[in-house]
Amino acid sequence: MSQTAVARLQNVTKVIGKRTIIDRVSFEVRPGEVFGFLGPNGSGKTTTIRMIVGLMGLTDGDIYIGEHSIRKDFPKAIVQVGAIVENPEMYKFLTGYQNLLHYARMNPSITKGRIQEVIELVGLQGRIHDKVKKYSLGMRQRLGVAQAIMHRPKLLVLDEPTNGLDPAGIRELRDYLRRLAQDEGTAVLVSSHLLSEMELMCDRVAILQKGQIIDIRSIRGEAENQGTALDEVLFEVDHPDAALGILAGQGEGRIADGFLTLSADRKGIADLNRKLVEAGINVYGIRVKTKSLEDQFLEMTGSETIG
Amino acid sequence: MKRLGNFMKLIQNENMKIYLRLRTWIMLGFIVLLPPFLSLAFYLAGGENMSGWSMVLIESRILFFLITIFTVVVAADSVAGEFTWGTIKLLLIRPWSRSTILLSKYLSTMLFALFFTVVAFIMTLLANLVVFGFSTDANLAAGMTDVAYIWKFYLMEFVTLIIIVTFGFTMSSAFRSGGLAIGLSIFFLFAGNLITGLFALANKAWVKYVLFMHLDLTSYINGGNGPIPNYPTTLGFSLAVLAVYFVIFNVVSWTVFRKRDVAA
Numbered sequence: 394m395s396q397t398a399v400a401r402l403q404n405v406t407k408v409i410g411k412r413t414i415i416d417r418v419s420f421e422v423r424p425g426e427v428f429g430f431l432g433p434n435g436s437g438k439t440t441t442i443r444m445i446v447g448l449m450g451l452t453d454g455d456i457y458i459g460e461h462s463i464r465k466d467f468p469k470a471i472v473q474v475g476a477i478v479e480n481p482e483m484y485k486f487l488t489g490y491q492n493l494l495h496y497a498r499m500n501p502s503i504t505k506g507r508i509q510e511v512i513e514l515v516g517l518q519g520r521i522h523d524k525v526k527k528y529s530l531g532m533r534q535r536l537g538v539a540q541a542i543m544h545r546p547k548l549l550v551l552d553e554p555t556n557g558l559d560p561a562g563i564r565e566l567r568d569y570l571r572r573l574a575q576d577e578g579t580a581v582l583v584s585s586h587l588l589s590e591m592e593l594m595c596d597r598v599a600i601l602q603k604g605q606i607i608d609i610r611s612i613r614g615e616a617e618n619q620g621t622a623l624d625e626v627l628f629e630v631d632h633p634d635a636a637l638g639i640l641a642g643q644g645e646g647r648i649a650d651g652f653l654t655l656s657a658d659r660k661g662i663a664d665l666n667r668k669l670v671e672a673g674i675n676v677y678g679i680r681v682k683t684k685s686l687e688d689q690f691l692e693m694t695g696s697e698t699i700g
Numbered sequence: 701m702k703r704l705g706n707f708m709k710l711i712q713n714e715n716m717k718i719y720l721r722l723r724t725w726i727m728l729g730f731i732v733l734l735p736p737f738l739s740l741a742f743y744l745a746g747g748e749n750m751s752g753w754s755m756v757l758i759e760s761r762i763l764f765f766l767i768t769i770f771t772v773v774v775a776a777d778s779v780a781g782e783f784t785w786g787t788i789k790l791l792l793i794r795p796w797s798r799s800t801i802l803l804s805k806y807l808s809t810m811l812f813a814l815f816f817t818v819v820a821f822i823m824t825l826l827a828n829l830v831v832f833g834f835s836t837d838a839n840l841a842a843g844m845t846d847v848a849y850i851w852k853f854y855l856m857e858f859v860t861l862i863i864i865v866t867f868g869f870t871m872s873s874a875f876r877s878g879g880l881a882i883g884l885s886i887f888f889l890f891a892g893n894l895i896t897g898l899f900a901l902a903n904k905a906w907v908k909y910v911l912f913m914h915l916d917l918t919s920y921i922n923g924g925n926g927p928i929p930n931y932p933t934t935l936g937f938s939l940a941v942l943a944v945y946f947v948i949f950n951v952v953s954w955t956v957f958r959k960r961d962v963a964a
């Protein structure tokens with residue numbers, strides 16, 4: 394257990410009634426990393442996040458932010474956290490600015506200048522003095538991000554933050570979160586069931602199913618694996634059947650959709666290609682089909698129904 | 701001192717959420733306009749010989765009724781509203797304990813009641829000074845000037861208001877439903893009189909400890925034996941009973957608010 398973790402969950406368990414909703418969940422989020430929290434509907438992402446920010450009590454286990462326990466030392470722990478839990482609900486009868494002012498007043502470290510800075514950062518300067526009831530969902534999401542980062546938290550927790558954002562907004566948020574992690578060393582925890590999105594934004598992902606963590610894996614570490622990992626390789630050739638015969642004994646080959654399909658690493662691809670060419674087969678194209686996180690995720694959680 | 705200054709910012713926040721709503725200003729409009737309206741209407745209806753003090757008393761009774769309802773509405777929104785709106789999730793993830801946040805809500809609700817009561821006091825005096833004048837004595841109570849009577853009336857009524865609003869605040873915190881909190885408090889306000897009448901018939905000593913029996917303290921002003929006909933009580937006794945209920949209500953509010961999971 395490293396001392397440098399910003400957030401540390403230890404055997405976090407939540408029982409409501411007789412149901413164990415979260416079951417001994419443990420993980421840590423390190424400074425400067427974007428940590429993804431991935432799981433199908435009802436797997437317990439929001440419940441875990443509610444416990445991290447102290448909205449729900451823990452049945453068992455503990456959560457530390459820095460060295461402060463959220464159970465025993467709430468104000469000191471939470472002051473280092475910024476969060477949006479589910480939808481960014483704001484006071485609709487107040488303006489965007491008044492909403493920010495409201496939360497800023499609760500934390501003496503936030504200056505007026507800082508409020509202005511975050512307004513510009515989330516691109517709301519044109520509409521900040523409008524009442525929130527006139528905001529679109531995306532604008533409220535931006536306001537939600539603004540209140541979460543105002544006090545420069547060490548840990549930023551966002552529950553499905555791309556909800557309601559347009560593609561440009563999603564991209565902007567993704568870039569911003571990556572920059573926040575890299576430049577300021579903020580630890581970012583994002584939950585999502587949009588897998589492709591997690592691949593683009595996270596360094597590590599924990600996969601949650603039925604309240605249990607079934608896997609934690611690196612995503613950005615992929616580059617290290619390059620060269621050894623076996624990927625699906627598709628060869629587009631003029632005579633797939635003949636080609637399959639030539640490559641017999643080179644691993645499990647098959648023909649799918651007119652393509653010759655094999656598993657191979659980088660070096661293997663070059664070898665296979667040479668063999669085909671030397672045998673007089675015309676190779677029109679080679680395509681490597683990397684297994685996306687989505688495939689792996691579905692493989693792991695199965696075509697499981699909600700729960 | 702620094703902490704107190706920071707706590708004042710929480711009160712400032714709660715005030716912002718009360719006074720930046722149109723609703724609040726409509727409520728204030730009622731309190732401001734009702735006394736001149738009633739005084740003028742009564743004057744024009746042939747009551748030009750009315751003593752200003754009597755009219756102050758009548759209008760103040762009505763206004764206390766209104767202020768109690770208005771404050772209960774504010775109390776209901778103050779806690780239950782945050783749950784309904786979902787804003788509680790952003791409010792509670794700040795470096796403040798839940799108890800302190802609830803205290804800022806309770807105090808700002810009481811400040812609202814105090815503000816409205818002061819406005820009501822000033823408006824009834826002003827309106828009746830202009831319309832009827834205070835030259836004739838209304839003899840509201842024997843052995844006491846009218847001014848002294850009105851003054852005590854406001855004190856007694858404000859105590860009752862605090863109890864009912866505290867009850868509303870507790871309902872708001874316990875059930876997280878503003879409508880239920882408002883409904884039960886208004887029932888409380890009305891049922892007080894009915895239940896007092898009913899229990900007064902019962903010849904049991906425990907009637908003295910029923911909260912409803914002590915919601916009208918004005919009978920003590922001119923040295924009466926209290927609100928329960930069969931069982932004479934003193935003002936001190938009534939206040940002690942109210943204090944016990946006051947503590948119970950607040951213990952419930954704080955316990956529930958501190959402990960409960962926020963799953964809204």
Ligand SMILES: Nc1ncnc2c1ncn2[C@@H]1O[C@H](COP(=O)(O)OP(=O)(O)OP(=O)(O)O)[C@@H](O)[C@H]1O
Pocket residue numbers: 409414432433434435436437438439440441586700963
């Ligand atoms: N207050 C509650 N009482 C009882 N059960 C609850 C409560 N809140 C959540 N649950 C249950 O806990 C489980 C996890 O819910 P949670 O909202 O954490 O899932 P989630 O991963 O955030 O799902 P989604 O992707 O739909 O947002 C669900 O089965 C849900 O029914």
Ligand SMILES: [Mg+2]
Pocket residue numbers: 438439440479552
């Ligand atoms: Mg969720």
